[in-house]
Amino acid sequence: MTVTTPATLDALADAVATTAPAPLRIAGGGTTRPWRHNGAPPGVDVIALGALSGLTAYDPAECVVTVLAGTPVRHLTDTLAVHGQYLPWDPPIAGDGATVGGMLASGLSGPGRYRYGGVRDFVIGARVVDGRGRLIASGGQVVKNAAGFLLHHALVGSAGRLGVIAEVSLKVFPRAEATRTLVARASSLAGALAAHERLRLANLDLDALDLDATSAVVSARLAGAADALDARAARAARALAHAVETLTGADEARHWQALSLAAWPATGATVKVPAAPSRLTAILATLMPLGPCRLSAGGAVAFLHSTQPLDALQDAFAAAHLRGAVVRGPDAGTPLGIRHAPAFADRVRASLDPDGRFR
Amino acid sequence: MDLTTALAAIYPPDRLLTRASALASYESDALTAFRTRPLAVVLAETRQEVIDTVRLCHAAGVPFVARGSGTSLSGGSVPLDDGIVIALNRLNRIVRLDPVDRIAVVEPGVINLDISAAAEPFGLYYAPDPSSQSVCTIGGNVAFNSGGAHCFRHGMTANHVLGLEVVLPDGEVVRLGGDSVEDVGPDLAGLFVGSEGLFGVALEVTVRLLPRPESYRTVLASYTSLQAAGDAVTRIIAAGLLPGAMEIMDRLAMDAAEAAVHAGYPPGAAAVLLVELEGDAAQAEAELARLSAVLEASGPSHVHIAANAEERALLWKGRKCAFSAVGRLSPDFIVQDGVVPRTKLGDALVAIEQLSRQHGVRVANVFHAGDGNLHPLILYDGREPGALARAEALATDILRLCIRLGGSITGEHGVGLEKRAFLPEMYRPEDIAFMQRLRESVDGRRLANRGKMLETPA
Numbered sequence: 001m002t003v004t005t006p007a008t009l010d011a012l013a014d015a016v017a018t019t020a021p022a023p024l025r026i027a028g029g030g031t032t033r034p035w036r037h038n039g040a041p042p043g044v045d046v047i048a049l050g051a052l053s054g055l056t057a058y059d060p061a062e063c064v065v066t067v068l069a070g071t072p073v074r075h076l077t078d079t080l081a082v083h084g085q086y087l088p089w090d091p092p093i094a095g096d097g098a099t100v101g102g103m104l105a106s107g108l109s110g111p112g113r114y115r116y117g118g119v120r121d122f123v124i125g126a127r128v129v130d131g132r133g134r135l136i137a138s139g140g141q142v143v144k145n146a147a148g149f150l151l152h153h154a155l156v157g158s159a160g161r162l163g164v165i166a167e168v169s170l171k172v173f174p175r176a177e178a179t180r181t182l183v184a185r186a187s188s189l190a191g192a193l194a195a196h197e198r199l200r201l202a203n204l205d206l207d208a209l210d211l212d213a214t215s216a217v218v219s220a221r222l223a224g225a226a227d228a229l230d231a232r233a234a235r236a237a238r239a240l241a242h243a244v245e246t247l248t249g250a251d252e253a254r255h256w257q258a259l260s261l262a263a264w265p266a267t268g269a270t271v272k273v274p275a276a277p278s279r280l281t282a283i284l285a286t287l288m289p290l291g292p293c294r295l296s297a298g299g300a301v302a303f304l305h306s307t308q309p310l311d312a313l314q315d316a317f318a319a320a321h322l323r324g325a326v327v328r329g330p331d332a333g334t335p336l337g338i339r340h341a342p343a344f345a346d347r348v349r350a351s352l353d354p355d356g357r358f359r
Numbered sequence: 360m361d362l363t364t365a366l367a368a369i370y371p372p373d374r375l376l377t378r379a380s381a382l383a384s385y386e387s388d389a390l391t392a393f394r395t396r397p398l399a400v401v402l403a404e405t406r407q408e409v410i411d412t413v414r415l416c417h418a419a420g421v422p423f424v425a426r427g428s429g430t431s432l433s434g435g436s437v438p439l440d441d442g443i444v445i446a447l448n449r450l451n452r453i454v455r456l457d458p459v460d461r462i463a464v465v466e467p468g469v470i471n472l473d474i475s476a477a478a479e480p481f482g483l484y485y486a487p488d489p490s491s492q493s494v495c496t497i498g499g500n501v502a503f504n505s506g507g508a509h510c511f512r513h514g515m516t517a518n519h520v521l522g523l524e525v526v527l528p529d530g531e532v533v534r535l536g537g538d539s540v541e542d543v544g545p546d547l548a549g550l551f552v553g554s555e556g557l558f559g560v561a562l563e564v565t566v567r568l569l570p571r572p573e574s575y576r577t578v579l580a581s582y583t584s585l586q587a588a589g590d591a592v593t594r595i596i597a598a599g600l601l602p603g604a605m606e607i608m609d610r611l612a613m614d615a616a617e618a619a620v621h622a623g624y625p626p627g628a629a630a631v632l633l634v635e636l637e638g639d640a641a642q643a644e645a646e647l648a649r650l651s652a653v654l655e656a657s658g659p660s661h662v663h664i665a666a667n668a669e670e671r672a673l674l675w676k677g678r679k680c681a682f683s684a685v686g687r688l689s690p691d692f693i694v695q696d697g698v699v700p701r702t703k704l705g706d707a708l709v710a711i712e713q714l715s716r717q718h719g720v721r722v723a724n725v726f727h728a729g730d731g732n733l734h735p736l737i738l739y740d741g742r743e744p745g746a747l748a749r750a751e752a753l754a755t756d757i758l759r760l761c762i763r764l765g766g767s768i769t770g771e772h773g774v775g776l777e778k779r780a781f782l783p784e785m786y787r788p789e790d791i792a793f794m795q796r797l798r799e800s801v802d803g804r805r806l807a808n809r810g811k812m813l814e815t816p817a
């Protein structure tokens with residue numbers, strides 16, 4: 001096994017080309033797959049992206065940033081914050097050295113995805129190194145672009161299986177002037193789901209809407225002009241129809257941190273399940289026996305943390321006709337439950353990785 | 360058995376067109392410069408017919424092109440003379456509209472605006488709003504990743520398509536994505552969008568619906584120069600505002616719109632900026648105060664806040680009809696579509712003005728300022744010798760300007776036939792080579808929409 005740590009895009013392309021045809025693993029920050037450099041299986045070469053770090057271009061007035069894949073997410077969000085901007089989808093795994101490339105490859109979005117969309121909605125371009133060491137660009141650095149195939153879209157959720165993400169261009173937004181979070185503790189899951197649904201349907205322009213199924217707690221965040229928040233929070237509280245705790249500042253930040261995926265241990269399996277409001281009761285009935293779970297983005301997605309063996313998860317998902325994937329833990333990248341016919345995916349992969357190196 | 364005979368086994372005679380007179384309306388799309396008569400046109404009414412047609416074409420090695428309403432402005436739906444047109448207009452059922460999950464599952468021939476009309480009773484709408492939305496189909500929108508006036512905040516078609524059922528060019532049927540805004544695995548639905556029909560035919564499209572904003576606040580500011588209007592946009596973004604739409608029109612475009620709909624644009628202004636805030640009523644009101652302050656500081660000659668829904672509708676009507684209204688100013692015109700980084704809008708407009716003078720060709724400017732998407736309308740009279748050539752030369756110069764400024768050769772109309780020669784100017788040879796490999800991998804026989812996007816004109 002060799003570990004290469006290229007510091008430039010050309011060096012990255014070279015590293016992929018010269019290790020051919022050995023299977024490759026890409027190490028970002030190692031926050032979703034905890035094997036880091038030394039845990040790769042025998043015969044597998046590792047390319048570590050830690051040295052490929054920094055912002056390539058950032059003009060705040062443009063609301064576009066281009067960043068190398070090994071850049072820590074935290075560094076990116078800190079830089080944006082200086083200019084009053086942010087990543088609206090709240091990357092859920094941002095600390096511990098999580099990288100921008102990993103953020104794209106894992107395709108994970110946090111609670112903020114509720115309002116303006118997820119990571120898929122903000123990627124406007126990328127450069128990727130394919131299995132033969134070729135550096136390929138798609139998209140660009142403008143927010144609107146219909147020229148050529150949108151390969152950068154396919155990198156979202158690709159879990160390192162299509163190529164090495166080398167650089168990413170993102171649309172970013174101005175951060176809201178103020179935020180406020182309402183927390184309601186229901187006495188039962190059914191009560192929490194009902195409150196969650198009332199909020200979702202109330203057209204309140206919520207910034208985030210999550211439900212912790214295990215504790216029956218609903219959390220709703222408002223963001224916007226400071227002088228409008230009182231009126232908006234009052235409306236949201238009425239829709240919740242529960243005793244409400246209002247959080248701001250550091251308490252608010254801590255509350256969302258505790259709800260984040262990152263608060264679960266990196267061991268075991270963190271599982272993502274695409275969901276829909278009309279199916280929540282059924283989905284939770286499948287997931288809750290497997291471990292603690294949460295709903296995010298107004299019930300569009302469920303997250304589960306489970307210490308059950310992978311086979312047990314597979315069986316449970318298949319039996320319930322659910323589609324999911326392990327997104328964090330030793331089995332990160334493993335799909336669960338029902339799968340789509342692979343013809344298109346296979347053809348896309350063949351064009352990028354004809355030798356099957358990214359496994 | 361030849362292909363037309365085989366097709367006759369699937370389609371009744373009135374849905375398999377082979378006579379010259381019947382084929383005429385399928386020879387071109389909204390970009391009339393390209394025109395080719397196809398071998399045959401099939402008017403599909405079911406998914407299975409589309410699948411069977413693609414399989415027959417594949418077996419016979421005959422190229423095919425899907426066609427929605429034929430409003431492509433880049434020649435995207437123009438057929439080949441030895442090819443088949445698969446017309447999808449009749450595949451226009453809304454299969455399912457779920458107001459709880461806020462999704463619609465539709466066939467590809469459904470008209471963009473019909474989705475919003477069906478969603479309206481539930482307080483929902485489909486966000487992407489190309490100006491052609493009352494006629495263009497969702498299948499065409501998917502192929503071109505169509506945009507509209509709300510892309511900076513809401514994104515393009517790719518951001519609203521959650522799942523697809525697709526027949527690949529060899530007849531294999533696959534599902535991409537799902538029915539939730541969150542999916543697992545690579546975002547393949549997002550890759551299919553914008554592929555200009557080269558990856559096969561979309562048979563079913565699942566889109567997300569958004570709740571109608573509780574409140575809109577629409578403001579029209581007029582300026583004595585285009586540049587000042589462009590600068591105001593930069594100020595608005597710098598102030599941390601996130602309007603749903605920001606549109607600019609120059610004098611010529613306003614004159615055309617006025618003649619068509621009397622939208623009430625100020626007569627003396629060189630440019631107007633239309634800004635629309637949307638969302639929760641209290642929030643929109645608070646933003647309006649901030650927006651007004653920013654606009655006041657941007658040196659406008661006049662600021663008007665739409666007092667009610669009727670005034671708002673009128674302001675938008677003028678903007679939406681600007682393309683077609685320009686027909687009143689000139690017998691012929693080219694609609695160009697290019698993108699520059701938003702902060703370079705001012706530079707781009709000055710350069711376009713210079714180019715216009717240099718070529719002696721009039722240009723009316725209408726554009727999506729929030730996302731740097733320019734739509735210069737290049738006016739000419741086709742009866743005048745050399746006029747078309749001059750207009751095309753100007754159109755080309757504008758595209759090169761967009762590339763030079765770090766933008767794109769198309770924001771929403773696609774590459775199609777029209778811009779094939781420019782794709783290699785925007786991307787490096789390695790990038791184009793990858794696109795070729797991907798296309799080969801998906802469609803080894805190059806049957807799906809052969810001749811478009813990746814094939815350089817002879």
Ligand SMILES: Cc1cc2nc3c(=O)[nH]c(=O)nc-3n(C[C@H](O)[C@H](O)[C@H](O)COP(=O)(O)OP(=O)(O)OC[C@H]3O[C@@H](n4cnc5c(N)ncnc54)[C@H](O)[C@@H]3O)c2cc1C
Pocket residue numbers: 388389424425426427428429430431432435436447467488489490491494495496497498499500501502503504505506507555556559560561562682683771772808
């Ligand atoms: C007056 C006017 C204004 C316009 N304004 C805008 C605008 O504001 N924004 C914008 O983005 N565009 C605009 N357009 C361009 C055009 O309307 C869009 O590109 C639209 O998406 C095309 O839809 P259509 O149904 O007419 O598709 P067609 O023109 O029939 O086809 C377009 C392309 O899509 C492919 N295609 C069609 N259906 C399918 C399918 N089911 N599966 C795979 N491929 C398919 C075709 O092969 C072709 O390549 C405008 C056009 C006009 C004439």
